[in-house]
Amino acid sequence: MCEWVLASASPRRQALLKLFGQPFRVHPAAIDERLPEVASRPALLGKKLARAKAEAVAPYYSDALIIAADTLVVVENRILGKPADADEAAAMLKMRSGRTHTVITALCLLLRQNGHTVRLTLDAPRTRVRFRSLTDEWIAWYIQTGEPFDKAGAYGIQEYGALLVEAVYGCYFNVVGLPLATLAQRLEELLGWKPTTPPAPGEATRTSIRV
Secondary structure, three states: OOEEEEOOOOHHHHHHHHHHOOOEEEOOOOOOOOOOOEOOOHHHHHHHHHHHHHHHHHHHOOOEEEEEEEEEEEEOOEEEOOOOOHHHHHHHHHHOOOOEEEEEEEEEEEEEEOOEEEEEEEEOOEEEEEEOOOOHHHHHHHHHOOHHHHOHHHOOOOOHHHHHEEEEEOOHHHHHOOOHHHHHHHHHHHHOOOOOOOOOOOOOOOEEEOO
16 A cells, blocks of 8 residues: 655644554645635635645655645635634634534545656535634633634634534534545545554554654
């Protein structure tokens, strides 16, 4: 089987990819990830960014599967990126208090053979997330955890941010940053991948970092 390469430095994506039981290399993509404030077709924007990440990493490998993803948090076509400071984080959270927003994680799989790209797939599954009504005290508490500042939309659903969420409609892991069901389907199609015997408890999947 060809080498797997994750074009992301996200520890959350790395942890999720380990579930597939396949050793992989971590090679973050160096691209311009500045986002527009508004996008009429956010799924298309996400696909463009995920593809750009995969294609930025691809030339470093002759035979490999490049896996790249890009997560967007969307409210009425407004794109919420990572907050610059506590005030911006508070505004993002207050905007969604008691409301439902959309999370799109675009996924690009790029297959390299003999130094050439032979297959490329793009997906952009959507998940709807509803926040419960948040008081100013709850928002201030969450900001003090430090979680909002490195996450799109100023929250992480898999950590303290779970306390803000009332309901999830769709793939939970799409919100975390890697749509696992979609990824499994594409791996089967591209590589004929099948799950293997799970590792023993506590046994880590080998990874390496190349920048």
